[in-house]
Amino acid sequence: MRVDVYSAKPHDQTFLTLAAEGHDLDLRFHEARLNAGTAKLANGANVVCAFVNDDLAAPVVAELAMSGVGMIALRSAGFNHVDLAAARDAGIVVARVPAYSPHAVAEHTLALIMTLNRKTHRAFNRVREGNFALDGLMGFDMHGKTVGIVGTGLIGTVLARILRGFDCDVLAFDPQPNAECTALGVTYLPMDQLLARSDIITLQCPLTPATHHLIDDAAIATMKPGVMLINTSRGGVIDTPAVIRGLKSGQISALGLDVYEEEGDLFFEDLSDSYIPDDVFARLLTFPNVLVTGHQGFFTHEAIQAIAATTIANITTYRRDGMPTHCVPCPD
Numbered sequence: 409m410r411v412d413v414y415s416a417k418p419h420d421q422t423f424l425t426l427a428a429e430g431h432d433l434d435l436r437f438h439e440a441r442l443n444a445g446t447a448k449l450a451n452g453a454n455v456v457c458a459f460v461n462d463d464l465a466a467p468v469v470a471e472l473a474m475s476g477v478g479m480i481a482l483r484s485a486g487f488n489h490v491d492l493a494a495a496r497d498a499g500i501v502v503a504r505v506p507a508y509s510p511h512a513v514a515e516h517t518l519a520l521i522m523t524l525n526r527k528t529h530r531a532f533n534r535v536r537e538g539n540f541a542l543d544g545l546m547g548f549d550m551h552g553k554t555v556g557i558v559g560t561g562l563i564g565t566v567l568a569r570i571l572r573g574f575d576c577d578v579l580a581f582d583p584q585p586n587a588e589c590t591a592l593g594v595t596y597l598p599m600d601q602l603l604a605r606s607d608i609i610t611l612q613c614p615l616t617p618a619t620h621h622l623i624d625d626a627a628i629a630t631m632k633p634g635v636m637l638i639n640t641s642r643g644g645v646i647d648t649p650a651v652i653r654g655l656k657s658g659q660i661s662a663l664g665l666d667v668y669e670e671e672g673d674l675f676f677e678d679l680s681d682s683y684i685p686d687d688v689f690a691r692l693l694t695f696p697n698v699l700v701t702g703h704q705g706f707f708t709h710e711a712i713q714a715i716a717a718t719t720i721a722n723i724t725t726y727r728r729d730g731m732p733t734h735c736v737p738c739p740d
Contacts, residue, residue, distance in 0.1 A: 409727050410434040411481070412450040414442035415459040415676065420483070423716035424457075431724050441672075447471040455723055457481045460703070461672040466494035473498035479726050483719050486642060487736050488615045496739065503722035503732035509711035510562035516705035517567055517610055517640045520664030524636060524699050525550070550574040556606030558622070559613030559641065560586040560594070567612060568594050579606060582613075603630040608638065615642035623647060628654040634661040640705045643669035648688050655695050662697045666705045675702040 413420060416437035428435055440446045442462035448471065450456050456477050458464060464480065469491055480495065482504040495502050523529050526547040555571050556579040557564045564580070568589050571578050578594045585596045603609065609631065613619050624647040637660050639646050648669055654660040668674065670686055684690045692698050722732035
């Protein structure tokens with residue numbers, strides 16, 4: 409069975425190749441992202457393996473179907489970049505990796521919080537220049553602070569456990585409250601109350617029509633003045649221009665992002681010898697109280713190993729049964 413892997417980085421090749429040993433799979437790696445122009449590379453493939461910023465809109469799905477592709481194996485939990493109706497109509501099944509390491513993303517979320525709080529990124533640069541002054545580096549004790557978690561799935565639950573270890577007062581919003589979080593002492597509140605009471609707000613929710621631009625001007629106006637806002641979920645959950653306005657007004661005192669709504673043309677690429685073509689993103693980087701990582705939250709050895717193993721398992725069960733283990737249901 410031929411599997412064409414798009415957006416393939418060296419770690420993808422290493423871990424997928426190891427996971428595929430003994431499964432008689434013909435893995436072909438393409439550094440290029442999947443889009444209308446590169447879909448033809450998969451001509452003759454049985455499976456296409458795609459990542460978060462690959463384009464799986466209807467025209468691309470149709471091109472894949474004409475090339476003989478019967479399955480799209482996502483190396484991610486999210487699938488909002490896939491036109492599921494087009495896949496259904498084309499007879500293509502879609503699989504995902506529903507869980508790999510919730511600890512990886514939860515711990516990265518904490519890293520963003522602690523870095524912004526204690527300003528270790530700024531201290532690092534100062535000390536390397538021989539500047540040992542502490543002016544502008546004051547943080548706050550995490551002990552006793554109120555942290556609001558939006559979305560208490562696997563990642564949100566792990567994060568709640570970590571924050572309770574700091575003796576934080578943890579609030580949460582989720583349409584389906586999690587009993588494990590409640591047992592940890594997490595208090596579920598309506599969204600507006602969580603926004604108003606939290607010193608730190610962290611977004612761990614999926615991107616759906618209901619959560620698109622969940623954090624907009626109205627939501628920011630509801631927040632406690634001087635709030636810290638963290639997003640390690642999906643970029644589209646935040647209205648970036650609204651957040652910039654919140655930073656300029658001081659309503660948001662610190663912003664940590666591992667995702668960005670228009671990250672497709674930026675993240676996972678080396679633009680150090682070029683320029684950043686996105687003016688909104690470039691504006692974000694001018695704020696000293698903004699910390700951005702390039703969709704790095706998932707990037708631990710354990711997580712990449714688990715993603716590769718689940719991806720290969722999805723492909724092999726599709727070959728055997730015609731249906732992958734972690735199939736994404738297509739709309740009726």
